[in-house]
Structure formats: C-alpha cells, structure tokens
Amino acid sequence: MAKPVRAAIGxxxxxxxxxxxxxxxxREVKLNSSGMEFMNFGWANESASGLICWNCxxxxxxxxxxxxxxxxxxxxx
Structure with missing residues (x-):
C-alpha cells in the first residue's frame, strides 16, 4: 500500500x-490528447503529478x- 506524502511548491x-x-x-497521470492518441503517439503526451487526498x-x-x-x-x- 502507498504511504502518505506531504507536498509543497516553494x-x-x-x-x-x-x-x-x-x-x-x-502517482503520475498522463494528460492525453485525442490528436496524439489518434496518431498512436499517446506515449509522447505530457505527464502531471497527481496528488490524491488521503482523507477524501x-x-x-x-x-x-x-x-x-x-x-x-x-x-x-
């Protein structure tokens, strides 16, 4: 099971x-675009850091x- 983290920017x-x-x-989250998926370049989409609240x-x-x-x-x- 994942362990909780705290996060800060600056x-x-x-x-x-x-x-x-x-x-x-x-967890890492892919920011897929339909154009990139259509051309089979989904792997090249940008990623974001997903922070899932431990409480809610x-x-x-x-x-x-x-x-x-x-x-x-x-x-x-």
Whole structure:
C-alpha cells in the first residue's frame, strides 16, 4: 500500500481544496490528447503529478516541476 506524502511548491504547503487535508498519495497521470492518441503517439503526451487526498480522495494535478514531496512526521499522523 502507498504511504502518505506531504507536498509543497516553494514554501507553500499543498492542502486539499475540498477537505483541507495535507496528506496525499502520489502517482503520475498522463494528460492525453485525442490528436496524439489518434496518431498512436499517446506515449509522447505530457505527464502531471497527481496528488490524491488521503482523507477524501479528491485528485489534484500539478505540472509544476518545483513540486516537492515529503514524508509526514509521525507526530502529524
């Protein structure tokens, strides 16, 4: 099972826009376009970092390369 992470861009911590949670599960998400899929170039589509809220499941997408992931401290869990 995936372990929770916290995320920040610079000194701004990411919080869920739905429940204000601050722990997420991270995964890569392909940003497919129909044109690229039609020409069988789906592999060349851009990717985003998907942060799935650990509390409510809301999915946040980031293409910002400055997004940093951190392990939550045990006291915060």
């Amino acid at each position: 000194n701004v911590w990411v919080k869920c826009i739905f429940c204000q949670g601050d722990e997420f599960r991270e 499941g809301y999915v946040h997408l980031f293409v910002n390369k400055d997004l940093k992931l951190y392990k939550p401290k045990k006291a915060e869990r």
